[in-house]
Amino acid sequence: MSTHKNHPFHLVDISPWPLLGALGATTTMMGLIKWFHLFNNNLLLIGLMITLLIMYQWWRDVVREGTYQGLNTFIVTKGLRWGMILFITSEVFFFISFFWGFFHSSLTPTIELGMLWPPKGIQTFNPLEIPLLNTLILLTSGLTVTWAHHSLMENNYSQSIQSLTLTVILGIYFTILQGYEYIEASFTISDSIYGSSFFMATGFHGLHVIIGTMFLFVCLIRLYLNHFSSIHHFGFEAAAWYWHFVDVVWLFLYISIYWWGS
Numbered sequence: 001m002s003t004h005k006n007h008p009f010h011l012v013d014i015s016p017w018p019l020l021g022a023l024g025a026t027t028t029m030m031g032l033i034k035w036f037h038l039f040n041n042n043l044l045l046i047g048l049m050i051t052l053l054i055m056y057q058w059w060r061d062v063v064r065e066g067t068y069q070g071l072n073t074f075i076v077t078k079g080l081r082w083g084m085i086l087f088i089t090s091e092v093f094f095f096i097s098f099f100w101g102f103f104h105s106s107l108t109p110t111i112e113l114g115m116l117w118p119p120k121g122i123q124t125f126n127p128l129e130i131p132l133l134n135t136l137i138l139l140t141s142g143l144t145v146t147w148a149h150h151s152l153m154e155n156n157y158s159q160s161i162q163s164l165t166l167t168v169i170l171g172i173y174f175t176i177l178q179g180y181e182y183i184e185a186s187f188t189i190s191d192s193i194y195g196s197s198f199f200m201a202t203g204f205h206g207l208h209v210i211i212g213t214m215f216l217f218v219c220l221i222r223l224y225l226n227h228f229s230s231i232h233h234f235g236f237e238a239a240a241w242y243w244h245f246v247d248v249v250w251l252f253l254y255i256s257i258y259w260w261g262s
Contacts, residue, residue: 008075010065017058024050059218066235067227077234084238088245091208095249098201099256105193106261113192117261122194123186124262130181131258134174135250138209141170142247145216145240155230157223164220167243171213178206198257205249212246215239 005011028051031044066072072080106117113119125131144167151160182199189199219236222228228236 008073010071010073010076015058015061017054017061021051021054021058024054027051063222063227063235067222072232072234080234080238084241088241091245095201095204095252098197098204099252101193102197102201102257102261105197118194119192122191125181125185125258127254127258127262130177131254134177135254137170137174137177138247138250141167141174142244144170145243149236149240152223152228152233152236153230161220161223164216164223168213168217168220171209171216171243174209175206175213178202178209201253201257205246205253208246208249212239212243215242 024047026047028044028047031041031047035041035044105113109115109117109119118124144163148160148163148167151157151163187195187198189195216239219228219239222235
């Protein structure tokens with residue numbers, strides 16, 4: 001059987017990771033249900049462990065294909081770009097649903113809410129305290145990740161590593177501050193539609209910040225290992241796109257929920 005191919009596409013080898021990844025996600029989902037109803041998180045932890053192991057091994061294979069085996073041709077990279085664009089587009093509509101629900105409830109508060117927004121008894125956060133600090137942190141991290149990208153395109157590896165490290169630190173700092181904000185909150189997710197809207201929107205954004213921080217941290221390791229060049233670094237570029245998306249969503253969250261909604 002010949003291994004020669006006369007096309008620029010990458011036909012992926014047989015892999016166990018899609019099936020095992022689906023089983024890990026199913027276990028995680030059932031573990032969540034068990035945790036919610038029986039207050040027992042052992043199945044959830046097993047599902048998360050399986051999913052994390054699959055993620056590591058699957059993406060390890062992807063890195064090998066693009067970095068060491070040279071399978072990411074121009075055509076393949078173009079397909080990856082379109083895949084990332086469509087993924088971010090789907091994420092945009094995911095967050096639109098939260099904003100839709102928030103404005104539906106806040107613009108015309110029902111009689112069950114006392115026709116008030118925020119509902120009576122809800123003590124909102126001061127938008128000029130931690131939320132403003134988190135806004136400055138994310139905007140700064142957007143600048144540092146852009147700095148890292150331009151440094152990489154100019155083959156300035158020391159500056160790209162420094163700026164990307166700073167971006168990861170800022171992402172971790174944001175998560176710590178939001179966790180502190182949640183601990184200090186005077187309301188919970190079960191406190192009317194305000195609590196549900198607030199914690200669903202900001203909580204899913206916080207999850208995206210954690211995922212984006214991990215994404216950038218992996219890129220930092222790959223950058224340190226010389227996996228990227230000035231003309232071949234789509235893995236980092238995808239992480240930067242994702243991080244800018246997270247920044248923009250936070251701006252809308254800050255303006256609508258923290259500032260206007262309070």
